[in-house]
Amino acid sequence: MGGEVDRSTSAQLASHIDRVRRPGDHVIFALTELSFLDSAGLQVLLAATCRAVVAFIVITAVEAVGRRIQQPT
Structure with a gap:
């Protein structure tokens, strides 16, 4: 994208x-x-993951974007 x-x-x-x-x-x-x-x-991306079987992977070069969408550990 x-x-x-x-x-x-x-x-x-x-x-x-x-x-x-x-x-x-x-x-x-x-x-x-x-x-x-x-x-x-983000809602579109998360909705797509709800239909995924196993994996949800986000690859980003912008640290702020990755930080905002990481799941809490």
Whole structure:
């Protein structure tokens, strides 16, 4: 993914994820090219993980983005 994911683009992201995912797929989001992610975009990513079987992996080069979406240990 690249650019910005916000309220105005999150539906496009959700539609794309629905088109490319198959049942049983692992979910890997590479956010290294993402410059902005708001709560609407995060909601789309989290909804996709609810349908994942095992894995939810986020790859980001922006420390602040990774810090905000890490699950508490």
